[in-house]
Amino acid sequence: MIQGFQQAIKNSWLLKGFLGVVMISFAIWGVGDAINPAVDPTVAIKVGQVEVGTDEIQRRFTAEVTQLKDALGPDFTDKDAVDLGVMDRIIKQASRAASLEMAAKDMQLDLPDKSLRRLVMDMPEFKDEVGNFSRIILNNVLLSNNLSEQSFIELLRGDFLRQNLLNPVAESSSSPETLIDILFQYRAEQRSAEIIYIPKSKFKLESSPDENMLREVYNTNLDQFKAPERRKVEAILVRASELVPINSITEEEINNFYNENISRYRTEPTRTVQQVVFNDEKQAYDAYSSISNADTLNQLEEKIDIPEIINLGTLSRNDVTGFDISSIFDSNNIGILPPVSSDFGWHLFEITDVSAGSIKALPVVKDEIIKFIQDDKALDEMYEATVFMEDQLAGGVSMAEISETPSYKLINLEFINRDGIDINGAKIDLPLDENRFLNLVFSSEQGIESQIIETEDYAFILKVTEIRPPAPKPYELVVDDLKKIWNNNEIVNEVNKKAISVIDKIGPSSDLFKITEKDELLEFANLGPVRRFGDSLMVNYIIPSQYVSTDLMNKLFNANIGEVVNAEVNDGHVIAKLKDIIKPDPFLFANTKIQIRNAVNSNIQNTILQNFTESILDDYDIFVNQEAINLLTPQ
CATH class of the missing domain: 3.10.50.40 (Chitinase A; domain 3)
Structure with a gap:
């Protein structure tokens, strides 16, 4: 059961939000505002029994503003974010999510707190280096996202409800096999041809352009030679x-700053700790009474049956763990301490290392202080x-x-x-x-x-x-560029004339290779198997880019066997005689067909989810407390 729940939320948008990846977003817009004057002022959105607090909206808004500041610079403000529609988008997303959560509740898809907490403890994101659940890691994540544990559980529950509602809808969709076959035949079909390649590089011009010719090129290409504003x-x-020059900062200022901020330069005492947590007091004291001098928890584990040993790592007095750790710092000795109670049970702490802490001397931090004062x-x-x-x-x-x-x-x-x-x-x-x-x-x-x-x-x-x-550059400054354009245009004309003369020589039984044998301007090659996209499905077979263009591929894939087509390519001209049409083998190219099926299924699923979500939105009244939301951001 738990494994099934874990599978359902393993790609949670919430958790991925903590880890930097958003799993899913819905592109459905339009939320109707209901009017409910009796709503709690701390509630930003209400759909049935589901409420989204102003603190959650503020948290999301702050997180997005922080990301935008990282991207756009520190001068980006909350007002800028409001003007860009960030708050409007958050409200619409939260409204949709609340509607889906309410629909899931109506369908009784809820999950108890105990099961959700168990899921959290099993999540790899909250485990330490030895694979144990770490309360410290969880609390640090919650703190960095301005979340309480209960708020996190509620967000996780909402995410679970929405996914349990939507996943069956998405998974029930599939694409017709006939459609997949048609797309597979279209995308995986390959063709081969004999070609005559006429490269521009083999053509040399004997004439040069006069000024009239260059000015004509100049007038035709004025935009190309326009100088920027x-x-x-x-x-x-x-x-x-x-x-504030450094030499303006006095020794007195430096000393005063150091003394007033001595805590900044103090390294707090630390303790390296591991623990076991018992369910009740008697179990904890029974275990403690079994300890001999200098026993460790690992040695105790060999004597009696105790819960799993949890490594808490190195702690300082102010670390947030979710339970009281003052007793750890009341002791300066390595060893196991008497049992201590918390909301999680009865703890046996073992101190494995002690650090007394230290204070950095003024000469060590003087440059840092000067910079701070400056x-x-x-x-x-x-x-x-x-x-x-x-x-x-x-x-x-x-x-x-x-x-x-x-x-x-x-x-x-x-x-x-x-x-x-x-x-x-x-x-x-x-x-x-x-x-x-x-x-x-x-x-x-x-x-x-x-x-x-x-x-x-x-x-x-x-x-x-x-x-x-902006204005065109003077003619005199672009003469060299004009000559290059004129030369290229003339060569292209010569290549096209050559292509026409070669095509006139090709008949149904013509051998393209023999046509190229005595003509140094022509090159013979075999093209393909090639797809209509200019690549090949053959492993390790690369289609030479100079032989293909979009125009040539379109013509080749509309031709019949034996038909001759031609088109310009990047560095010349290609004349192609279609030799073979290769229908794709669904067994040989099974992976290609799977990719097509997955892409089609994904598109169908997204469409169905969008329509399903829109229908859910139509079924529920959404109250948006705009007055409370306006207080969260500058107007």
Whole structure:
């Protein structure tokens, strides 16, 4: 029974959320809001008996904002996330999940707390290096996700209910074998052909283009030679590290910081511990009374029958374990301690190693303290710097004049493009987020100071002083490129003329090899077996890429045996005479058929799940407490 439940939730979206992978999401939108003025203000969503608390919505929102900050930078805010629709999406997902959970409850698919807790203890994600369930690992995961144990159990139950509701629906679907056969025949069919390959590389031009020809190419390809928009910029940059020089930090400040934050440099005492947990007090004291001098739990296990020994690893006094560990730190001796009770039972702790802890001396951490003081002062100085810049600019002071102030650096950039390349082809090199800087450059109006961008490390303000709009590069600067285009076009024309002349020589009984024997511009080859996608099902057989193109494959797979087709390929032209049509063997290519079947089944299952979920949503009233949700995020 337990194994069946474990199998049902082993790919849980909740657990995968903890481990960085989301198993399943539903793409169904549209949730009707019911009105329930009597709802608890701590409830964000209510569907029947199923409630989603505001704390759970807040937890999900905070987690997503954290991920977005990692991806987009530390300046990304909660308001930005709201504007992007993150909260709306969370509400819709939670509403769908609550509806499915309520439907599962109505079908009596619930699971008792005891069984869910047993499942948690069996999960490999919460086991230590020797394979035992670790309360410490579980608590650390819960803490990092802002979850209590009961909240985790409730989320796990909801996930279990939804999967028990949806899995039978998904597993009952299958694709018609006739459809699989048709798709298999289409995707796995292969063809072979004799080809004449006419490579462009064998054609040499004897003539050169005159200016009129090149100007015609230039006018035909103006978009290809368009120079990007460029902007001339001036900016003021202030760096925090320059506002607070290291030599401005006094020894007194360093000593005061060290003494006031001594706990930061103290290594806490630790104990390395293992334990056994008994169900009742009598069992624990009976076992304790069996201990001889210097006995270990492993030796005790050899004497009497005791529960499984659990390795707790190395603990400090403030570690969260779910039970009281103060008695461990009341002892400085290695050995087994008297029984201690908790909600989990009666514990026999064995201390296997003791560390008294230590304090790092000031000289060891002095550089770290200086950096901390410097950073702390810089926060205030950066604020003052931005206020100073705003006041100066508002008073009509130019950026050049502001830059005369110590630590304020003037930056002049001569006509950079959106990639930060100047007119000389050099890439700008600035001690700031270049993408953010360039985005601001190309979103600012000419002649108007931008907003001040402030981070912990720097602040800057910029002004676009001149804009050069996109325009074609002058003809004189692209003559070499025009010659290459003209030469390529002429060679392609010559190749196509050659292909037409060769095709005219091919009859029903023509030998393509003999046609190529005395013509140095032609190459003979056998193509295939090849699929319509330009590859082959034959193991270790690679189709030369220069022989295939989408156009050629389309023509070849619409041809009859003996028919001649032709098409341009990447570096030339191919004339192909279809030699054989190879129908796929379902036994020889069984894996290919299995892949097709799995893909079709997956698509059918997703469609059925979507329709089933939509029908569930239609059956339940969903109350969304928008007033409570609005309090969770900036509006």
